[in-house]
Amino acid sequence: MSRQQRKAVALISGGLDSMLAARVIKDQGIHVEGINFFTGFCVEGHTHAIRQKDRNKKKRNNALWVAEQVGIKLHIIDVIEEYKDIVLNPAHGYGKNLNPCLDCKIFMVNKAQAWAWMEENQFDFIITGEVVGQRPKSQRKETLPIIARESGAEDRLLRPLCAKNLTPTLPEREGWVNRDALFDFHGRNRKPQMALAEELGFSEYAQPAGGCCFLTDKTYSSKLADLWQSRGERNYELDDIMLLKVGRHIRPKPHYKLIISREDGENHYLSGYRNEFISLESKSCKGPLALLDGVPRDGDMEQAASIVARYGQGRDAQEVLVEIRMKDGSAQELKVKPLPPDEVVSSWHV
Amino acid sequence: MSENHFELDARRMLCPMPVIKTQDRIKNLDPGDRLKVTCTDPGALIDIPSWCRIHGHAVLSTNTKDRIITIMIMVR
Ligand code: SF4
Numbered sequence: 001m002s003r004q005q006r007k008a009v010a011l012i013s014g015g016l017d018s019m020l021a022a023r024v025i026k027d028q029g030i031h032v033e034g035i036n037f038f039t040g041f042c043v044e045g046h047t048h049a050i051r052q053k054d055r056n057k058k059k060r061n062n063a064l065w066v067a068e069q070v071g072i073k074l075h076i077i078d079v080i081e082e083y084k085d086i087v088l089n090p091a092h093g094y095g096k097n098l099n100p101c102l103d104c105k106i107f108m109v110n111k112a113q114a115w116a117w118m119e120e121n122q123f124d125f126i127i128t129g130e131v132v133g134q135r136p137k138s139q140r141k142e143t144l145p146i147i148a149r150e151s152g153a154e155d156r157l158l159r160p161l162c163a164k165n166l167t168p169t170l171p172e173r174e175g176w177v178n179r180d181a182l183f184d185f186h187g188r189n190r191k192p193q194m195a196l197a198e199e200l201g202f203s204e205y206a207q208p209a210g211g212c213c214f215l216t217d218k219t220y221s222s223k224l225a226d227l228w229q230s231r232g233e234r235n236y237e238l239d240d241i242m243l244l245k246v247g248r249h250i251r252p253k254p255h256y257k258l259i260i261s262r263e264d265g266e267n268h269y270l271s272g273y274r275n276e277f278i279s280l281e282s283k284s285c286k287g288p289l290a291l292l293d294g295v296p297r298d299g300d301m302e303q304a305a306s307i308v309a310r311y312g313q314g315r316d317a318q319e320v321l322v323e324i325r326m327k328d329g330s331a332q333e334l335k336v337k338p339l340p341p342d343e344v345v346s347s348w349h350v
Numbered sequence: 351m352s353e354n355h356f357e358l359d360a361r362r363m364l365c366p367m368p369v370i371k372t373q374d375r376i377k378n379l380d381p382g383d384r385l386k387v388t389c390t391d392p393g394a395l396i397d398i399p400s401w402c403r404i405h406g407h408a409v410l411s412t413n414t415k416d417r418i419i420t421i422m423i424m425v426r
Contacts, residue, residue: 038367061365061366064404065400068404075373076366076369076401268417
């Protein structure tokens with residue numbers, strides 16, 4: 001490849017917009033490679049991998065799939081640790097739930113830039129699939145320049161799908177890309193993107209509802225807020241945020257929570273955590289595996305066991321035998337009466 | 351061309367971590383080297399070959415036994 005050929009790194013989320021943006025620029029003769037960031041919150045195949053009932057669904061990673069369709073390399077970067085600061089302290093605040101979209105975009109463009117300008121990579125500019133007015137907070141006309149400025153990418157950040165609505169960037173001014181062949185999409189209407197997809201021959205693409213990560217999900221966000229509140233500090237590890245995607249979360253007391261599996265796949269997944277949590281499982285009949293998160297006090301084990309028994313096949317039995325296994329592998333058995341459904345208080349459900 | 355054999359244990363990791371680990375490992379290998387990846391997330395059966403295709407590496411075999419997936423890759 002001669003140095004005359006310009007190079008662009010495309011932020012690939014796995015959705016339609018970034019797919020179109022990358023393809024449009026590639027079609028202009030630019031060498032494009034994709035970059036995708038794994039924050040731990042991404043809506044990817046996790047739940048499909050865990051839940052038995054989802055196993056027939058496609059488990060592919062959409063960013064990889066998009067890269068294959070467009071015909072570009074994709075680099076997936078683990079940013080779990082650095083991303084914590086974005087989730088915990090977003091300078092621009094949260095969206096509707098715990099989604100720090102604006103800070104997240106700034107962070108990702110900044111990371112892409114750090115990667116792109118590296119000596120061994122030497123890319124010339126960055127592209128994203130952003131469209132003016134598409135998202136209420138992070139893709140407004142006033143916020144797009146903030147992303148360019150605060151990420152440090154400045155005018156080397158090109159949004160091919162809405163470039164004609166924005167001030168010309170360096171790649172346009174220098175003639176590396178033809179501005180006339182870019183687009184002026186705006187707003188929430190998806191029809192122009194769909195028409196362009198058809199024109200480019202893309203018949204299949206992912207259309208994530210809401211957003212590209214679990215932080216836009218109301219239930220998930222309330223589980224995360226509950227985690228912080230119960231621990232008395234805003235922090236998390238990867239296992240914490242993965243476990244929030246699995247099972248029923250029931251908090252009968254402020255100091256402990258149960259994560260109760262809903263089916264075999266989740267049972268299998270949670271069993272991998274038995275050395276890190278106290279676990280409970282019905283022995284006298286088939287029932288779910290549950291992890292106890294917290295430090296139980298007097299009487300809590302009985303209460304936890306009766307809740308777990310309530311979700312097993314012995315829910316109507318007079319008595320169920322529940323095994324309680326400690327982290328070191330030692331176990332004891334408790335005979336409990338399953339908690340009647342009306343005694344599982346709705347406010348316990350996180 | 352070298353032909354050294356390497357192994358990567360990505361069991362219990364959920365996608366895309368097995369792909370990221372494979373990618374990071376291959377970065378330090380030479381053309382001709384072989385990498386055997388073991389994992390448990392069925393998504394890896396799709397994602398690792400996909401990653402290999404776009405980066406030009408060859409998947410020599412895939413195998414699943416007792417929920418354990420083994421993928422043999424030749425670096426190019
Ligand atoms: S939805 Fe999630 S990944 Fe997407 S911009 Fe918002 S915080 Fe970032």
